Amino acid sequence: MDGMALRSEGMKEIDKDDQKRFFGTLEFTGRARVSKFYAVVKSSREYYEKFLFANAQNKKVLEYGCGTGSYAFSLARHGAKVVGIDIAELALKLAKGQAKDEGLENITFMVTDAEAMPLADNSFDMVCGTGILHHLNMDRALRELTAVLRPEAKAIFIEPMGHNPLINLFRKLTPHLRTKDEHPLTVHELSSMARFFQKAHCEFFHVFSLLAVPFRDTRLFSPLLRVLDSLDRQLFKWMPFARMFAWQAVVVLEGPKKAPVA
Numbered sequence: 001m002d003g004m005a006l007r008s009e010g011m012k013e014i015d016k017d018d019q020k021r022f023f024g025t026l027e028f029t030g031r032a033r034v035s036k037f038y039a040v041v042k043s044s045r046e047y048y049e050k051f052l053f054a055n056a057q058n059k060k061v062l063e064y065g066c067g068t069g070s071y072a073f074s075l076a077r078h079g080a081k082v083v084g085i086d087i088a089e090l091a092l093k094l095a096k097g098q099a100k101d102e103g104l105e106n107i108t109f110m111v112t113d114a115e116a117m118p119l120a121d122n123s124f125d126m127v128c129g130t131g132i133l134h135h136l137n138m139d140r141a142l143r144e145l146t147a148v149l150r151p152e153a154k155a156i157f158i159e160p161m162g163h164n165p166l167i168n169l170f171r172k173l174t175p176h177l178r179t180k181d182e183h184p185l186t187v188h189e190l191s192s193m194a195r196f197f198q199k200a201h202c203e204f205f206h207v208f209s210l211l212a213v214p215f216r217d218t219r220l221f222s223p224l225l226r227v228l229d230s231l232d233r234q235l236f237k238w239m240p241f242a243r244m245f246a247w248q249a250v251v252v253l254e255g256p257k258k259a260p261v262a
Contacts, residue, residue, distance in 0.1 A: 039216040043229045044158060044205035044248050048130070049074075051156050051252060056080040056126055062148065064114055064129030064157075070095055071128060076104045083124070084109045085117065115140040119148045130158045133251075135181050138189055142196040146256035155197070155253040160184040161204070163244040187244050190251065198255030204246035208232050 052071065057079045063072050066084025072095065075082050084107065086092050092109045099107045112118060114136055127145055145155060162168065162184030171178065194200040208228040215221045236243050243249075 036213055036216060037210065039221070040206060040209045040212050040225060040228075041248065042225065043209070043232075044203075044250055047203055047205075047250050048128075048156060048158050051250075052126075052128055053078050055154055056128075059125035060123065062119070062124045062127040064127060065132035066092070066095055066109060071130075072107050072109075073098065073102065073104060075128075076107045080106070080126075082107045083119070085112045085114060087111065087113060115144060117144050117148060121147050122150050124149050125153050127153070127155045128157065131160065133157055133159050134184055135179065138192065142193065146196050146258060149256045151255065151258065153254075153256055155251075155256075157251045157253075159249055159251060161244065161246050161249055162186050164207070164247060167247055185249065190249065193251065193253060196257055197253040198257065199253065201252045202243075203250045203252075204236050204243040204248075205229075205232065205250065206247035207235060207242065207245055210247060 049071075052075070056075050059080050061075050061080045061082050063070060063075070063082060063084040066072050066086050070084060072082045072084040076099070084092070084095065086095075086109070089111050092111055095109050099109070110118075114132065127149060133141060149155070163186065168184075171184070190200075190202055208231040209225060212221055212225045212228050215224055232246075236246070
């Protein structure tokens with residue numbers, strides 16, 4: 001296939017059930033009950049944003065899952081040309097409205113499936129996403145990415161990890177707070193990403209920092225979170241095996257492999 005041909009084979013029909021699964025804010029209101037835990041994610045978000053904005057200026061960027069909480073707007077303000085995809089029409093309708101209100105003309109939003117994207121091969125310099133890969137078939141999604149990314153492209157994702165027994169217990173006790181397709185990542189899945197990219201690196205976050213959640217509405221929260229984030233860094237440095245028990249990982253991928261993967 002020509003490198004710039006549109007890749008539309010295998011696209012899935014998007015229906016209301018898909019939208020309900022993927023659009024958390026309006027259709028999946030139970031998520032509000034776990035929002036308190038996201039008060040502690042400052043360190044992982046800062047790492048993500050630093051990499052993103054350092055590498056995205058004047059680049060063409062694909063954002064996976066660009067509904068609520070999208071970075072597309074910040075990327076556009078930093079001079080990137082952004083294409084945001086999501087499977088939920090309502091999420092994209094709101095995103096388009098925000099882009100129009102802000103006068104951001106360098107953003108395009110598309111309703112499409114991340115595992116079968118109708119996008120041109122070799123057309124993006126970067127892809128990013130927060131909490132999206134663990135909803136997908138990893139191999140299909142990464143094959144799609146290696147096709148649409150340019151040879152020197154980079155990717156960055158924030159994803160939940162699936163090894164911490166206490167976090168997994170909470171997940172087991174609250175199945176109504178997540179979708180059926182969710183599968184927090186394992187270290188094996190993280191390692192397997194190297195089959196699709198020349199370089200793969202992970203940074204891990206949030207073990208001790210979760211202890212700050214009960215203090216999120218107090219004056220103690222910010223200084224306590226700084227201390228706990230520091231403890232996490234020391235834990236992961238001196239006890240590398242503890243990284244698998246992190247709540248979240250930031251995955252940085254570089255140099256998509258264009259050859260077929262066995």
